[in-house]
Amino acid sequence: MAEQSSNPQRMSLPDGVVPEEVVARTEMRWLIVMGAVLLLMITVIVVTAIMGALQPSSNVEVIDPTTLHLGGEFVESNLGTAIEPDGSVTVRLIGEQYEFVPSCVQVPVGAPVKFRLTSADVVHGFLLPDTNVNTMVVPGFVAEVRTYFSRAGDYSMPCHEFCGLGHHAMWAHVRVVPREQFEKAYGNRRPTAIGRITCATQ
Ligand code: CUA
Numbered sequence: 435m436a437e438q439s440s441n442p443q444r445m446s447l448p449d450g451v452v453p454e455e456v457v458a459r460t461e462m463r464w465l466i467v468m469g470a471v472l473l474l475m476i477t478v479i480v481v482t483a484i485m486g487a488l489q490p491s492s493n494v495e496v497i498d499p500t501t502l503h504l505g506g507e508f509v510e511s512n513l514g515t516a517i518e519p520d521g522s523v524t525v526r527l528i529g530e531q532y533e534f535v536p537s538c539v540q541v542p543v544g545a546p547v548k549f550r551l552t553s554a555d556v557v558h559g560f561l562l563p564d565t566n567v568n569t570m571v572v573p574g575f576v577a578e579v580r581t582y583f584s585r586a587g588d589y590s591m592p593c594h595e596f597c598g599l600g601h602h603a604m605w606a607h608v609r610v611v612p613r614e615q616f617e618k619a620y621g622n623r624r625p626t627a628i629g630r631i632t633c634a635t636q
Contacts (some may be wrong), residue, residue: 532600559595
C-alpha cells in the first residue's frame with residue numbers, strides 16, 4: 435500500500451473513487467459529443483426543410499368548423515380535385531373522425547397541386563409519404579400545402595396525429611395519373627370540383 439501523505443489533498447483516494455479531474459474530463463468529452471449531436475440534428479432539420487421545400491404554416495386562415503357543411507369553400511359539393519383556369523390543381527379535403535372526405539382524390543402528373551384542408555372535429559394529420567406534404571389539420575384553421583408530383587402512382591394518405599380510437603383506420607389515397615388520362619376523364623368539367631372517385635375501382 436502507498437504511503438499516506440499528511441496533506442489531505444494528496445492523500446490517495448479509497449478504492450473505487452474516481453478522481454475529480456478524471457470525472458471533469460469525462461463529462462467535458464460527453465458534453466462535446468452531445469453538442470455535436472445537437473448541432474448535427476439542427477443542421478439536418480434546416481437542410482431538409484430547405485431542400486424538401488417544407489412549408490411551416492404561415493398563413494393563419496380561420497374557418498368555423500361547425501358550419502363547414504352549410505356553405506363556403508368546404509361544402510360537400512366543392513370537395514375533391516378542382517382544376518384552376520391556369521391549369522393548376524386545388525384539392526380540398528375535410529378530416530374528421532375517422533376519415534378524410536373524399537377518401538380518394540385523383541390529380542394529374544406534372545401540375546402544381548395545392549391541398550387545402552380543414553377539420554370538422556379534432557386535430558388530424560395529413561401526410562403523403564415521399565413528398566413534402568406533411569401538415570396538421572386543426573379545427574378552426576385551413577391548412578394549405580403546395581406540391582408537385584413528377585410521376586404517376588398511388589400515394590397513401592394516413593392521418594398521423596392521434597385523433598381517437600379509430601385513428602389507426604384513418605387512411606385515404608391520392609392517385610396520380612398521366613395528364614392525358616386526367617384530361618380525358620375530367621377535362622370538360624373544369625373548374626368545378628371533381629371529387630368523389632373511388633380509388634379501389636379505378
Ligand atoms: Cu385523424 Cu388520426
